[in-house]
Amino acid sequence: MSLISPKEGVNQLKVLSHAAGCQSEGFKQVDIVERSSLTKGAVSNNCKKLVNEDLLLTENSTYYLNDEKLIDYYRTHIEDYFRRRDIPDRFRYYNEIRTRTKMKINQLFDGEIGDLIHDILISILSKANRDGQIKTIQDLFNRVDYVLCKASEDVYLSDEESDFGEDLLLLAVSMDRSPEYLSILEDYQIELTNTITFKMSEDIKRGE
Numbered sequence: 304m305s306l307i308s309p310k311e312g313v314n315q316l317k318v319l320s321h322a323a324g325c326q327s328e329g330f331k332q333v334d335i336v337e338r339s340s341l342t343k344g345a346v347s348n349n350c351k352k353l354v355n356e357d358l359l360l361t362e363n364s365t366y367y368l369n370d371e372k373l374i375d376y377y378r379t380h381i382e383d384y385f386r387r388r389d390i391p392d393r394f395r396y397y398n399e400i401r402t403r404t405k406m407k408i409n410q411l412f413d414g415e416i417g418d419l420i421h422d423i424l425i426s427i428l429s430k431a432n433r434d435g436q437i438k439t440i441q442d443l444f445n446r447v448d449y450v451l452c453k454a455s456e457d458v459y460l461s462d463e464e465s466d467f468g469e470d471l472l473l474l475a476v477s478m479d480r481s482p483e484y485l486s487i488l489e490d491y492q493i494e495l496t497n498t499i500t501f502k503m504s505e506d507i508k509r510g511e
Contacts, residue, residue: 358373385401387401
C-alpha cells in the first residue's frame with residue numbers, strides 16, 4: 304500500500320484539501336493541526352513543500368491555494384492522454400481525435416471547459432479529506448477524469464444544447480484507454496463498439 308499512497312503524498316493532499324475548503328479566506332497552520340491528525344511539524348513541513356511547488360501561496364502566515372498552478376499540473380496530467388497509441392484498427396480514429404484535441408488544448412483550458420475543470424477539481428479536492436479513495440494528487444486527478452467523462456456522457460445523451468458539448472466529447476474519447484486492452488476483453492465477448500464513448504467517436508468523425 305505504501306507504494307500506492309506514500310505518506311508524504313497523503314499529508315500534502317490533506318493540506319491542499321483543507322486549503323480548497325477555505326479558499327477565499329485562507330488558513331493558518333494551526334487550523335490544520337486542530338482539524339486533522341497531522342502534527343504541527345508535519346503541517347509545517349508540508350506547507351513549506353507546497354509553497355516551494357507553488358501550490359500554496361502565503362501572506363502574513365496565512366496560506367491560500369494556488370488554483371492556477373493546480374490547473375497547470377492537471378493540464379500536464381491530461382495531456383498525456385493525447386499521445387497516439389497502438390490500438391485496434393476499428394478504434395484507429397481515436398488517435399486522430401487525440402491529435403485534434405491536443406491541437407486545441409489552449410482553447411479548451413481558456414474557455415468554458417477550463418472553467419468546468421477548475422470547478423470540478425476544486426470541489427473534489429475540498430472533499431478529499433472525507434473520501435477514503437483520494438490520498439494523493441494522482442488520485443485527485445483520476446477522480447476529475449472520471450467526473451469529466453461522466454459529464455460528457457450526460458451531455459451526449461441529453462436533448463439540451465451545450466456550448467461546450469463537442470469539446471467534452473473530444474476529451475472523453477481522447478481519455479478512453481479501454482481499446483488498448485480489447486484483446487483481453489474480447490476473450491469475454493466484450494466488443495466496446497456499443498459503448499457511449501465509441502458512439503461519441505463515430506459522431507465526431509461524421510461531423511467533420
